[in-house]
Amino acid sequence: MIPNDKIAEIRERADIVEIISEYVSLTRAGANFKSVCPFHADSDPSFNVNPARQFFHCFGCGVSGDVFSFLQRIEGLQFVEAARRLADRYSIELPVHQVSNAARTARERENEERARRLHILESATQFFEDFLHAPNGAPGRDFLEKRHISMDAARRFRLGFAPDAWQDLIEHMAKQRISLKELIDVGLALPRKNASGGYDRFRNRLVFPILASAGHPIAFSARAMPGDDSGAKYINSPETREYTKGKVLFGLHQARVALSKHREGILVEGNFDVVAMSSAGFENVVAPLGTAFTADHAALLRRRVEKITVMFDGDRAGLTAAARSFLVLAKAGLAAYTAPLPPGEDPDSLLQTQGPEAVAALLKNPRGLLDEIIRSSAHASDGSAQDVARRVARLAAYLDALPTPMERDIYRQKIAASFQLDPSLVFRYLRTDTPPVPAASAAKASEPGTLEEREIIGLMLDVPELTPTIEEIGVLVYFHTEPLRKIANHLLYAKHSTSSEVANIMNQDDGTPEMRWFAQRALHRIYTNEDTGQQALRDVHARMQEQRMAQQVAEIDRQINRAKQQRDDMMVFSLLKKRAEIQKEMQEIRLAFDKTHFKH
Ligand SMILES: [Zn+2]
Numbered sequence: 001m002i003p004n005d006k007i008a009e010i011r012e013r014a015d016i017v018e019i020i021s022e023y024v025s026l027t028r029a030g031a032n033f034k035s036v037c038p039f040h041a042d043s044d045p046s047f048n049v050n051p052a053r054q055f056f057h058c059f060g061c062g063v064s065g066d067v068f069s070f071l072q073r074i075e076g077l078q079f080v081e082a083a084r085r086l087a088d089r090y091s092i093e094l095p096v097h098q099v100s101n102a103a104r105t106a107r108e109r110e111n112e113e114r115a116r117r118l119h120i121l122e123s124a125t126q127f128f129e130d131f132l133h134a135p136n137g138a139p140g141r142d143f144l145e146k147r148h149i150s151m152d153a154a155r156r157f158r159l160g161f162a163p164d165a166w167q168d169l170i171e172h173m174a175k176q177r178i179s180l181k182e183l184i185d186v187g188l189a190l191p192r193k194n195a196s197g198g199y200d201r202f203r204n205r206l207v208f209p210i211l212a213s214a215g216h217p218i219a220f221s222a223r224a225m226p227g228d229d230s231g232a233k234y235i236n237s238p239e240t241r242e243y244t245k246g247k248v249l250f251g252l253h254q255a256r257v258a259l260s261k262h263r264e265g266i267l268v269e270g271n272f273d274v275v276a277m278s279s280a281g282f283e284n285v286v287a288p289l290g291t292a293f294t295a296d297h298a299a300l301l302r303r304r305v306e307k308i309t310v311m312f313d314g315d316r317a318g319l320t321a322a323a324r325s326f327l328v329l330a331k332a333g334l335a336a337y338t339a340p341l342p343p344g345e346d347p348d349s350l351l352q353t354q355g356p357e358a359v360a361a362l363l364k365n366p367r368g369l370l371d372e373i374i375r376s377s378a379h380a381s382d383g384s385a386q387d388v389a390r391r392v393a394r395l396a397a398y399l400d401a402l403p404t405p406m407e408r409d410i411y412r413q414k415i416a417a418s419f420q421l422d423p424s425l426v427f428r429y430l431r432t433d434t435p436p437v438p439a440a441s442a443a444k445a446s447e448p449g450t451l452e453e454r455e456i457i458g459l460m461l462d463v464p465e466l467t468p469t470i471e472e473i474g475v476l477v478y479f480h481t482e483p484l485r486k487i488a489n490h491l492l493y494a495k496h497s498t499s500s501e502v503a504n505i506m507n508q509d510d511g512t513p514e515m516r517w518f519a520q521r522a523l524h525r526i527y528t529n530e531d532t533g534q535q536a537l538r539d540v541h542a543r544m545q546e547q548r549m550a551q552q553v554a555e556i557d558r559q560i561n562r563a564k565q566q567r568d569d570m571m572v573f574s575l576l577k578k579r580a581e582i583q584k585e586m587q588e589i590r591l592a593f594d595k596t597h598f599k600h
Contacts, residue, residue, distance in 0.1 A: 001080075002080060003095065007068075010086050011068070011503065011504075014089070016054045016066065023261070024260050029048075031525065032049060032051075035049075036306075037061060042306070043306060046059040046060035053522055054067065055519070057522075064516070065507050068086070069506075069507050075256075076212065121217045128209075128220075140225075146226075147348065153278050153279035157209070157278070158209045160209065166200060169183070169189070186237075188201055188202070205223055205225065207221075208271045213253055219237035221237070245289050251278070251286040255286055258283035259286075264306070265285070265305045269288075270287055270348070271287060271289075273285070276352075280351050285347075292324055293329075295328055307335040310322045314344075322369060323369075329369075339363050370398055375418055377391050388421070450481070458527070459540070465533075469534075475540075483515075490505050491505070506519055549589075560572055560576065
């Protein structure tokens with residue numbers, strides 16, 4: 001655990017605007033900074049950063065939090081990891097973590113085992129990397145040079161080379177007290193059949209480490225050297241506890257900043273394409289790893305971009321793969337484009353033969369991916385009624401994936417035009433049944449609780465000097481909305497560490513209506529001085545007291561009725577007296593209120 005004072009120190013020193021602007025381009029808007037949201041498919045800038053109170057809030061998807069939770073969310077880190085990263089950056093020393101054996105919980109053990117596996121994967125990455133740059137790694141470096149991949153890009157992707165030997169990695173790891181069993185567990189070694197011992201999984205191959213979006217290696221993809229046909233072209237790590245192939249995009253870690261900044265990404269088919277593109281200056285490029293593009297992949301991208309350009313081989317297989325990815329991209333709300341390559345080419349080969357300009361030219365004029373799917377289906381048709389009907393029917397799935405009825409209708413027209421059909425025919429027969437997916441509505445925070453509760457919280461935010469008064473008059477007893485009472489309570493006890501506490505509160509119960517309202521209120525300062533604040537506090541307090549008394553009077557009336565039914569005159573009398581006292585008190589409050597308001 002990191003002590004609270006260290007967390008507070010980090011929060012004081014880390015500038016949220018500085019950190020966030022590394023991922024998105026912020027522009028100033030009054031007291032806040034704005035940008036499109038890196039956490040949902042956003043087209044208007046609904047993401048706000050408040051430097052005074054050191055928090056962020058998105059009106060679109062409702063997320064809010066401080067600098068820690070921003071890093072956690074965008075980099076996929078645990079809290080402690082985010083804190084350590086910030087501490088490093090701002091040179092804040094953290095105490096070394098120590099636990100007694102007895103105090104260890106199963107969860108801590110689990111964390112340690114995971115840390116051990118990640119350590120092994122990191123060591124292996126370094127081993128392959130060192131070998132690539134050592135004298136014996138010359139074949140690997142030659143291979144990269146032939147493919148026009150700069151050493152700079154090789155370092156950025158931490159490319160490595162696996163020696164042409166059976167046990168080099170196993171022996172190297174043994175020196176670091178890493179066992180064969182541990183290597184087998186993380187997919188780096190295989191047990192021998194019919195014998196004891198084991199052997200390295202990757203031999204005489206160019207090694208591409210697969211990094212989690214936070215940047216640590218979790219698996220490997222290894223390519224055979226040119227001319228070596230003894231095995232598959234690519235060998236990948238098996239799925240392990242750290243690595244699920246449908247959930248990781250190759251290159252995402254290196255591309256993450258470019259993706260968030262440009263709000264656009266390029267999807268290619270292979271690892272080599274990603275590295276070659278990056279080496280040529282295209283930084284926002286990712287590839288699925290040995291699988292079709294999945295909904296999990298789309299979710300990883302949706303947080304960062306609105307638009308994806310698919311750059312697959314222009315042959316049939318490439319187009320089929322691109323068409324399949326369209327369904328996933330469209331369902332995730334991402335706009336899908338294609339910059340088809342000449343048949344038989346991939347980005348890597350095109351870069352080698354024609355250079356970056358040729359790729360840039362393709363990317364300059366992307367076409368709608370669905371337009372391209374329709375066009376090529378029409379182009380491939382033999383024109384017979386049966387073939388046309390079959391092809392048009394098959395396009396229904398693509399229309400289904402579109403987010404709005406308008407887009408579906410526009411594409412019905414395009415289908416009619418491409419197949420040279422009467423549009424009414426397409427509109428009549430190409431019906432989709434799924435109801436339109438409601439667009440991610442910018443849910444405006446409905447106002448939770450009562451006006452008075454919200455006013456009190458707003459006052460504590462804007463005029464922290466009032467907090468002692470608020471505590472003294474005990475205004476919290478008038479709160480009925482529990483989540484708002486919690487927020488007010490938190491602010492009350494945080495009176496001395498104002499700005500960072502506001503950000504701290506946002507980290508809790510993120511996304512609830514109360515928290516959304518709180519974040520949106522905190523973006524503004526409505527009361528700008530203590531006097532107007534004091535006046536407002538008196539008013540709200542008076543209203544709250546009045547409401548409470550009105551409730552008491554109503555309750556007494558109920559009791560009076562009951563006492564009357566029971567003919568308990570004494571009780572009726574004493575209740576009426578009590579009622580009169582409360583009403584007198586109410587009148588006094590009302591008078592005092594009027595006096596402050598109508599002085600003249
Ligand atoms: Zn958002």
